[in-house]
Amino acid sequence: MTTNHYKVIIIGSGPAGFTAAIYTGRANLSPLVFEGSQPGGQLMITTEVENYPGFPDGVMGPEMMDLFRKQAEIFGTACETKDITKVDFSVRPFKLWSGDELYTADAVIIATGAKAKLLNIESGKKYFGYGVSACATCDGFFFKNLEVAVVGGGDTAIEEATFLTKFASKVTLIHRRNELRASKILRDRAMKNPKIEFLWDSVVEEVLGKEEGRRKSMTGLKIKNVKTGEVSELKAEGLFIAIGHEPNTQIFKGQLAMDEVGYIKLAGKGTATSVPGVFAAGDVADSVYRQAITAAGTGCAAAIDVERYLESLPR
Numbered sequence: 001m002t003t004n005h006y007k008v009i010i011i012g013s014g015p016a017g018f019t020a021a022i023y024t025g026r027a028n029l030s031p032l033v034f035e036g037s038q039p040g041g042q043l044m045i046t047t048e049v050e051n052y053p054g055f056p057d058g059v060m061g062p063e064m065m066d067l068f069r070k071q072a073e074i075f076g077t078a079c080e081t082k083d084i085t086k087v088d089f090s091v092r093p094f095k096l097w098s099g100d101e102l103y104t105a106d107a108v109i110i111a112t113g114a115k116a117k118l119l120n121i122e123s124g125k126k127y128f129g130y131g132v133s134a135c136a137t138c139d140g141f142f143f144k145n146l147e148v149a150v151v152g153g154g155d156t157a158i159e160e161a162t163f164l165t166k167f168a169s170k171v172t173l174i175h176r177r178n179e180l181r182a183s184k185i186l187r188d189r190a191m192k193n194p195k196i197e198f199l200w201d202s203v204v205e206e207v208l209g210k211e212e213g214r215r216k217s218m219t220g221l222k223i224k225n226v227k228t229g230e231v232s233e234l235k236a237e238g239l240f241i242a243i244g245h246e247p248n249t250q251i252f253k254g255q256l257a258m259d260e261v262g263y264i265k266l267a268g269k270g271t272a273t274s275v276p277g278v279f280a281a282g283d284v285a286d287s288v289y290r291q292a293i294t295a296a297g298t299g300c301a302a303a304i305d306v307e308r309y310l311e312s313l314p315r
Contacts, residue, residue: 004103006032008306009096011084012111012248014041015292016282018068019299020109020306025075027307032078032105034098039081040065041113042283043292050141052292064292089255089275106313107277107306110256110264111299112248114283114290118241119151123207131218132207132239136160137291139238145169148238149221151204153177157242158186164240165195172234174199176226199234201227207239247284256280263287271302272309279305 008024010017013035024031043049043061050058069079080098088095093104116134118124124132133139136150140163148168150161153175161171173190178200180187190196206222221234247262257265257274264273264280271279281302282295 004101005093006030006103006105007310008032008107008109009034009094009103009105010109010111011096012036012041012109012113012282012284013039013069013079014043014065014111014113014282014295015068016113016284016295016299016302017041017109017111018065018072019296020111020281020303021072021077021299022068022075023300023303024109024306025072025077027303028076029307029310030076030078032080032103033072034084034096035079035081036083036112039079040069042115048142049138049292051138084251087251087255089252089278092277094277107309108279109271109299109302109306110249110252110273110278110280110284111282111295111302112284113295114245114247114263114287116241117244117246119204119243121204121206123209124204124239124241127207127209127216127218127239130216131209131237132241134241134245135290136163136240136242139240140164140167143168143238146237147172147235148240149174149204149234149236150240150242151175152242152244153179154181154242154244155183155186156244158182158190160240160242161196162186162190162193165193168195168238170197171195172197172199172236174202174204174221174223176201176203199223201225204239205231208233245283245287245290247287249284259287261287270305271298272305277309279309 007029008031010033082098086097096103147170149172205224208220209218249262264285279302281298
């Protein structure tokens with residue numbers, strides 16, 4: 001055994017990772033959390049969270065994750081702001097590397113999350129969280145009676161656009177082709193919705209906005225027609241990007257069973273993966289809900305599964 005051996009190592013520090021840490025810490029398993037290069041996960045770039053139970057006045061994403069971390073540390077969690085760069089799940093104990101440093105663990109919880117595929121334009125990054133979003137369920141409420149746009153043409157884009165009509169006065173769906181890839185039932189529903197308009201053969205060239213001191217707000221979009229090359233402006237105070245998500249599972253390829261996109265496949269009803277002793281929680285194994293509260297719930301489940309797994313091992 002090396003001096004870097006732990007009963008439980010948790011990779012990832014969003015709601016799933018820190019909830020798993022709280023529960024494994026309370027079980028006296030002294031977990032180690034690798035927070036990665038972006039501690040706190042996607043909530044660190046979320047301005048305000050209003051739909052997490054227990055925060056009736058809302059809470060800033062970074063503040064929430066700081067509270068998660070403090071609670072995990074109270075129960076004996078150690079945190080490292082390092083990335084895991086390589087793993088070997090074919091041996092026991094499991095081997096994990098951060099650069100040249102080796103760590104071993106009897107059980108591992110993967111909570112590395114997923115990232116939304118964003119538009120490759122600088123202005124999109126600049127206004128992310130200030131009008132630009134990748135989650136209508138999270139942020140749609142903030143756009144009551146405003147005009148917004150959605151980029152994409154698949155099921156997710158149609159679902160996001162339809163959901164946004166509950167709040168926005170108008171939703172413009174921007175798609176680079178002249179027909180949707182979404183399923184027929186969703187296409188038909190969107191076409192009949194009086195609040196949804198379509199911009200075909202178009203891409204977003206630039207997110208327009210204004211800055212007043214430290215405050216930023218989106219005011220519109222510069223749109224380019226891919227067939228004619230014509231550039232025009234679209235009034236919009238919100239832009240929802242719905243071109244897919246990518247799970248952060250690259251270093252686990254070849255080690256764990258995954259679907260064609262890269263989401264980790266779970267074995268049975270719990271959080272176990274295809275390798276006994278390795279568990280997955282949060283968006284890394286969830287392509288459907290992708291919410292902080294569902295991630296936290298699976299983090300709890302993974303911790304309970306880990307505790308039961310360790311108890312089942314020969315002493």
